[in-house]
Every structure is written in C-alpha cells, then in structure tokens.
Amino acid sequence: MSDWLISLEGTAAGKDVALALALLAAFLHALFGALQKGRHDPWISRAAIDASYGLIAAPFALFVVPWPEPHMWLIFLGAFVIHAIYKVLQAMTYTRGAYSVVYPVVRGTGPLFAVLAAGVVFGETYNGWQWFGLGLLVAAILGLAAWNLRKVTEGRDQMIPALGFAVATGALVAAYTTYDAWGIRATADPFTFLAWFFMIDGIFIPLVTARRWMRLPGGEILPLLKRGVLGAFVAYFSFGSIMLATRLDKVGEAAVLRETSTVFAALIAWLVLGDKVGPVRTALMALIALGAVIMEFAG
Incomplete structure (x- = not known):
C-alpha cells in the first residue's frame, strides 16, 4: 500500500486520488465535529476519542509499521505541541459558542491561513482564478456562520469570545495542516507517521481531563466510551485521508477541499437532525462548493 501511494506522488493519478481523499476527509470531519459537540462536555468527548485512537494505534505503531527514522522524533514532538494547543482552543470554542456558528468560522478561516502557510513552507503558488475560488469559499463559509448567528438566542453574550477562539482555532488548523504535511513527507513510509502520530496524540487530552472523568456518573x-471508539475510527480516516492527500498533491488545495466539511455538516443537520436548511443556507452551501471546485480545477 505504501509503495503504491508513493508511486502516485506528483502524477495526474495522484492528483485524482488526493481529490477523493480530501473530499472523504471533509465528510468525516463534519461527522467528527458533531461527535465532539454532542450532549457531553466537549473536553470529555474529545478525551474519549483521543484515548480510543491512541490505544488502538499503539500496536500498529509498535509492531506493524516501520519504526520512525531518528529525525522524526523532533517532528513528532512539534506535532504533539501544535495539536495540544489546537485541541484546547477548539474545546474552549465549542464550550462558549453555538456549534452552527463557531464551526463555520473555524473552517472558514483555516483554509485561508493554510494556503498562505503552504506558500511560505512549500513554495506553492496559485493563479487568479484559484484565489477567487478561495475567496468565494471563505466568504460563503463565514456568511453561513453569520446567518446561523441570527437564530442564536442563548449565550449571545459569550459569542464574541467564542468567535475569537474560533478564529484562533482556524489559525491552528492551518498550522497543524502545514506542519503535518511537512512531517508526513519527511518519512519514507506515510503510515509510519500516521500510526505514531495517533499513538502520541492520544495522550494529552485524556491526561488533562482525568479529574473530570472521575466525577462522571x-x-x-x-456511552462516552462508545462515542470514543466511533470517533477514533472516524478520526483515522478523516485525518489519515487529508494527510495522504497533502503528500500526493498541493497542501493548499487539499486544505480548501476539506473545508467543504461545512456543507456536509449542514447536510447532516438537515438529514439526521431535521434541521431546516432554507434558501439562504442552500445558496451559501452552493457557493462553498463552487469555490472549492474553482480552486481545484482552475489550477
């Protein structure tokens, strides 16, 4: 599997596979966000997911994939720190703000920061039409957040700090996307990076929330453990897909396609939760999809 993926790097077929992986990541990321924002404390939900994927990944990291090269240990340390900061900001965002508002803000600011970071780190460049597509996608996602904000009645006094945390979380999304893309390219076997990343990344939040777990009825x-296991497998395919996509194709394009997760999140809310979409939200979701299409195919 690793040899096949590596053989696709820099090819037209690799670009097609990266496109499919990024869209898969978008759908699964929307599902992952909904799992974390359920009826339980977001910190506890995240801890259940992280502990599950860390424990499940451990035997694969230790006994299945090739061991990391020596230079990878510092890269894993950097990934641990960046993701820890991201998770704290994300939990603080979800704790303070309505999910329908803060989630689009996180996902709307993330791709803009990611494209800028990929330009600096990887020297990626984009033409005028691609910048237009990016702008359209970001504007439509933020417009979706603004439209949803109109319907929020409870906790409006917390929305300003929640939105601030959401923007900061978006910046960390870009940071970890760019950093992890660099990390997965730095090792010979991409599955080595993924297995060790999940094992290491599953440590922080469970330790931070240990006292909260002790106070749970x-x-x-x-129910939390069940959600954790389900979230673990969603995370494997969501994060794994986007990381493999960044190895096969441009980091910025993959990051933008992943942010169509806002469309999938709205569809999940409509089909599963019975949430009314309406003409305005439908138009905004269409613009998000159009922006992603322009960004991808104008390149």
Missing part, C-alpha cells in the same frame, strides 16, 4: 461512562 457511572451511567455516562459507557
């Missing part, structure tokens, strides 16, 4: 633990 007994009846809450099993």
Whole structure:
C-alpha cells in the first residue's frame, strides 16, 4: 500500500486520488465535529476519542509499521505541541459558542491561513482564478456562520469570545495542516507517521481531563466510551485521508477541499437532525462548493 501511494506522488493519478481523499476527509470531519459537540462536555468527548485512537494505534505503531527514522522524533514532538494547543482552543470554542456558528468560522478561516502557510513552507503558488475560488469559499463559509448567528438566542453574550477562539482555532488548523504535511513527507513510509502520530496524540487530552472523568456518573461512562471508539475510527480516516492527500498533491488545495466539511455538516443537520436548511443556507452551501471546485480545477 505504501509503495503504491508513493508511486502516485506528483502524477495526474495522484492528483485524482488526493481529490477523493480530501473530499472523504471533509465528510468525516463534519461527522467528527458533531461527535465532539454532542450532549457531553466537549473536553470529555474529545478525551474519549483521543484515548480510543491512541490505544488502538499503539500496536500498529509498535509492531506493524516501520519504526520512525531518528529525525522524526523532533517532528513528532512539534506535532504533539501544535495539536495540544489546537485541541484546547477548539474545546474552549465549542464550550462558549453555538456549534452552527463557531464551526463555520473555524473552517472558514483555516483554509485561508493554510494556503498562505503552504506558500511560505512549500513554495506553492496559485493563479487568479484559484484565489477567487478561495475567496468565494471563505466568504460563503463565514456568511453561513453569520446567518446561523441570527437564530442564536442563548449565550449571545459569550459569542464574541467564542468567535475569537474560533478564529484562533482556524489559525491552528492551518498550522497543524502545514506542519503535518511537512512531517508526513519527511518519512519514507506515510503510515509510519500516521500510526505514531495517533499513538502520541492520544495522550494529552485524556491526561488533562482525568479529574473530570472521575466525577462522571457511572451511567455516562459507557456511552462516552462508545462515542470514543466511533470517533477514533472516524478520526483515522478523516485525518489519515487529508494527510495522504497533502503528500500526493498541493497542501493548499487539499486544505480548501476539506473545508467543504461545512456543507456536509449542514447536510447532516438537515438529514439526521431535521434541521431546516432554507434558501439562504442552500445558496451559501452552493457557493462553498463552487469555490472549492474553482480552486481545484482552475489550477
């Protein structure tokens, strides 16, 4: 599998596979966000997911994939720090603001920062039409957040700090996307990076939330553990897909395509939760998709 993926790097077929992987990551990321924002404390939900994917990844990291090269240990340390900061900001965002508002802000600011960072780190360049597509996508996502904000009645006094945390979280999304893209390209086997990343990344939030777990009623633990295992597998395919996409194609394009997750999030809310979409939100979602299409195919 690794040899096949590596053989696709820099090819037209690799670009097509990267496109499919980025769209898969978008759908799964929307599902992942919904799992974390459910009826439980976002910190506890995230801890259940992280502990699950860390434990499941451990035997693969230790006994299946090739061991990391010596230079990878510092890269893993950097990834651990960046993702820890991201998770803290994300939990603080979800704790303070309505998910329908803060999620689009995080996902709307993330691709803009990611494209700029990829230009600096990887020297990626984009033409005028691609910048137009990016601008259209970002504007439509933020417009979706603004439209959803109109319907928020509870906790409006917390929305300004929540939006500030959402923008900061978007910046960290760009930071970890760019950094991890560099990390997965720095090792010979991409699955080595993924297995060790998940094992290491599963440590921080469970440790931070240990006291909260001790205060949980007994009846809450099993549902959280079930959600954690489900979230773990969603995370494997979501994060794994976007990281493989960044190895096969441009980091900026993959990051932009992933942010169509806002469209999938709205569709999940409509089809599963019975949320009304309406003409305005439908038009904004169409613009998000159009911006992503322009960004991808104008290159």
